[in-house]
Amino acid sequence: MAYSVVVRGTVYRAMCGNGNSLNLNSSGLKSVPEFVSRFPNLSVLLLCYNSISDLPTHFQSLCHLTELNLGNNALKEFPVVLSHLGSLRKLYLYRNKIDVVSPDAIGHLRNLVVLNLNHNNIQRLPPEIGRLRNLQHFTMLDNKLEELPDEVGCLKKLCTINLTFNNLSRLPQQLYSCKNLIQLYVARNRLTKLPEGITALVKLRVLDVAGNMLSIFPIEFHLLHLTELYCEENWLIKFIPVPLPPQPALLSLKVKLFLTAERPVVQQQLLYRVQGPLPHFMGGVCAIYQSEEGHEHEELSHYSSPVCPVFIQMLQRTRTLLLCR
Structure with a gap:
């Protein structure tokens, strides 16, 4: 169902389905309209491709929201008001200008299953990210992340993590506690080695470490059951077999x-x-x-x-x- 809402002389065309979803993509918004708070049972809100730089306090009334897409906006920090949206399961904040992730905000989103922070300017993640015990898909492609907190090891349900194009020089040993991890993307970083014990990731099938500074793999690396391995553009030592001499030498x-x-x-x-x-x-x-x-x-x-x-x-x-x- 489609309907129009007039706000300050501007007509916004909203797409709704069963009164539970609201699509305001590409609406030229610089802020979230106040009428959004009139949908207390809203479960899906799409606000991407706008110019929103902050979220208003009335946003916290959307306590039943399960999916929020704020991609391609102008947010400069992880919105603190999101801490009141405990029902959120999917959060998309890609292509903003976020450089700060508030511990208070992210630590309360304990029902998150999908978190997309691609294409921002984030340098650090707070330890509180370890509270997202239901997180399965986490992607931070193209940021400035310098270190992954040890608390990432608490994300026991994590299946996919994408940290490609960051500034990571190491991965925490605790990452190997994520026993359900299937896909690990850490290409285009500054990694010089992978922590020993990678065989603990028994479900790992896809590993992308291309474009780093790796010279060796962990000793038991060959025991992984990988279906895809990307390791080009590293400093790996390559050995060319030498023919065995006819006599002991x-x-x-x-x-x-x-x-x-x-x-x-x-x-x-x-x-x-x-x-x-x-x-x-x-x-x-x-x-x-x-x-x-x-x-x-x-x-x-x-x-x-x-x-x-x-x-x-x-x-x-x-x-x-x-x-x-």
């Missing part, structure tokens, strides 16, 4: 890793200093020898497995290794 540790790597990425530290356990794929080597300059080879195969930390701790000085398969 002395190889440096660096060449040895080239020879035995079955995956394109290994821990960078193994290329420059010998410390910590060797990668799991070294288990395919059946015999390993070490030697110091001027000394004979010493067989180390009796140290259970090449992945054994005890074995790697013995190689504190420059050594050459003889590998036999």
Whole structure:
């Protein structure tokens, strides 16, 4: 049903359905009309593509509102009045000028399922975002976010999170507590590594880390059941297999890793200093020898497995290794 409302000499054409939804998209609004508060049972309100810079106090009377779209407006901060809309399940604030997210406002929206803050200027999120226990889809594409609060780990129902095009240099370990996470988009940030323990995300199927500064993946990364992986434009170490020589030969540790790597990425530290356990794929080597300059080879195969930390701790000085398969 369509009807017209005259406000200060301007005619607004509103689209309603069963009296529960109101569409004021692209209406040239600079503020929310007062007549909106006359719909106390309103559940869906569409106000995108206007020039609204603030929300009036009468907005809090819309206590039954479940969906609010304020995309493409001129809001400069997360509206505090939204804290009174406890029934909200879908909130769209994309393409505004928001740079501040009020802890008091966001912390009370505990029924939110969808939160879209794309294309704003937000640098920080308050810890209170951890109170959104029903949040399933969270997107902050193209902001200036510098840090993701540890409290994001409290979002146990989170399925999708999109933080592409931000300024993140790290992800909190607590993110791996979101066991229902299916899609993780963190492309075009400043990440240098992913926290260990990513295999805790047993439902993760899509991972986008393109355009960061990653040089390695976590050790157990290959155990993820990904269907889509985007990792282009990073600093990942790539290993090209070297043909196995016909006779056992002395190889440096660096060449040895080239020879035995079955995956394109290994821990960078193994290329420059010998410390910590060797990668799991070294288990395919059946015999390993070490030697110091001027000394004979010493067989180390009796140290259970090449992945054994005890074995790697013995190689504190420059050594050459003889590998036999």
